[in-house]
Amino acid sequence: MALVSDPAPLPETIDDVIELISQDGDYFERMGADGKIMQCLFCEWAGPRLITEWHIQNEHIHKIETCTKPDWNITMTLGSLVGKRKWCCQIIDYHNEHYVLAAKFLEPDCLMANLMTLSSDDSMKSGSITVYNRVTGEPFSWSGNINSVPDQLPSENHAQLSVPLSKLNLLPNSANLTLINGAFITKMGNKVVVGQPELDDIQITFFSKIFIGR
Ligand SMILES: [Zn+2]
CATH class of the missing domain: 2.60.210 (Apoptosis, Tumor Necrosis Factor Receptor Associated Protein 2; Chain A)
Incomplete structure (x- = not known):
């Protein structure tokens, strides 16, 4: 294991920020402490509600249909x-x-x-x-x-x-x-x-x- 690691690159968009957060296990544990972990509707993925919604909109976009009526x-x-x-x-x-x-x-x-x-x-x-x-x-x-x-x-x-x-x-x-x-x-x-x-x-x-x- 390296003693000094390179700093993570700075995220550029809100999607990048959420993606980084979603890979951070500690963050998940802290968010999970209040019991607000939401299960993805389509796969085994679970996380804080906001990030789960982001996950669904990005990973399961083919399950979203737009209606005008x-x-x-x-x-x-x-x-x-x-x-x-x-x-x-x-x-x-x-x-x-x-x-x-x-x-x-x-x-x-x-x-x-x-x-x-x-x-x-x-x-x-x-x-x-x-x-x-x-x-x-x-x-x-x-x-x-x-x-x-x-x-x-x-x-x-x-x-x-x-x-x-x-x-x-x-x-x-x-x-x-x-x-x-x-x-x-x-x-x-x-x-x-x-x-x-x-x-x-x-x-x-x-x-x-x-x-x-x-
Ligand atoms: Zn999913």
Whole structure:
């Protein structure tokens, strides 16, 4: 180990400063002492909230979509939700504010979604999430206050929208199917859809709306 090290080069931009801080383990420990460590929505990275937000905006920019209207829809495949421990997230940039739609599927039949904001601005916002039955158009909705993304994403029990998958008619006869270990199974025990490639063909669209200033 060298006794005298060269001074670190001076950072030039705010991004450089945050990058340097993010590599400083001591700084992380001090910041973590107040318990305000936030987990990245997309990877195992964790750090103080401000730096985690910076990390998400830089490392996961392909997960951020810009919208000019307060309503949008996000399509995910059932394959991307099944068998995952983490929530699947997509970020919408609307008026420079980042909204997060997080979805998860819990076997055998529970589709869940949450709408949150990444911003730490305190102004009250509300919004809605809706999914529709593919055949009848019957809507399943949640609406209410949009809170900041918590330091850790909520456990299964804390979904704003929770819908039995069998009510969405994603497949013909889907009311009589359950999804177990990545396969749709009939009540007779026959497998109808098996495995990742087939689940990747089944799409679920989440319609979201933001109500500002209510
Ligand atoms: Zn990450």
